[in-house]
Amino acid sequence: MNPIKKISILTALVLFLAACSSKTEKQGNKAPVPATASITETATPVAGNYKKGDPVPPNLVCMVNDAFMGKEQLAVPLNGKTYYGCCEMCKSRIPNDPSVRKATDPQSGKTIDKATAYIVMTGAEGAVTYFENEQSYKNFIEK
Numbered sequence: 042m043n044p045i046k047k048i049s050i051l052t053a054l055v056l057f058l059a060a061c062s063s064k065t066e067k068q069g070n071k072a073p074v075p076a077t078a079s080i081t082e083t084a085t086p087v088a089g090n091y092k093k094g095d096p097v098p099p100n101l102v103c104m105v106n107d108a109f110m111g112k113e114q115l116a117v118p119l120n121g122k123t124y125y126g127c128c129e130m131c132k133s134r135i136p137n138d139p140s141v142r143k144a145t146d147p148q149s150g151k152t153i154d155k156a157t158a159y160i161v162m163t164g165a166e167g168a169v170t171y172f173e174n175e176q177s178y179k180n181f182i183e184k
Contacts, residue, residue: 096161096178102169103127104155105134105141109167122156144171148181 091097097109104124114125117135126132146153158171161178172178
């Protein structure tokens with residue numbers, strides 16, 4: 042991917058995450074992310090000292106943005122499972138857009154449900170990847 046396209050994608054991600062984070066302030070969460078934050082400030086893990094390669098709890102992940110957020114996210118119960126989103130837009134999108142509830146395990150190629158996935162932080166800026174289970178992740182990193 043060329044550097045200009047990468048910068049454009051990162052800029053869009055920062056703006057989107059900043060917009061979502063500012064809406065969570067209404068939920069009583071502390072320390073909203075300012076819109077002027079850099080990409081590392083936006084997604085740097087806060088809770089639990091998680092780093093790239095670590096499994097992360099689903100309740101600290103926005104499953105719409107596929108990002109570790111470092112703080113408790115909004116729970117969205119649906120069909121006996123719980124999904125998580127960072128803002129009201131994510132909270133309303135989860136039940137209405139089946140695509141945000143699914144991911145593809147990069148090891149097995151299977152479509153999996155994010156609510157039951159083994160979630161690992163795979164990007165230095167907090168990006169996460171969903172795996173079918175821990176063994177699938179271990180097989181993935183052995184490659």
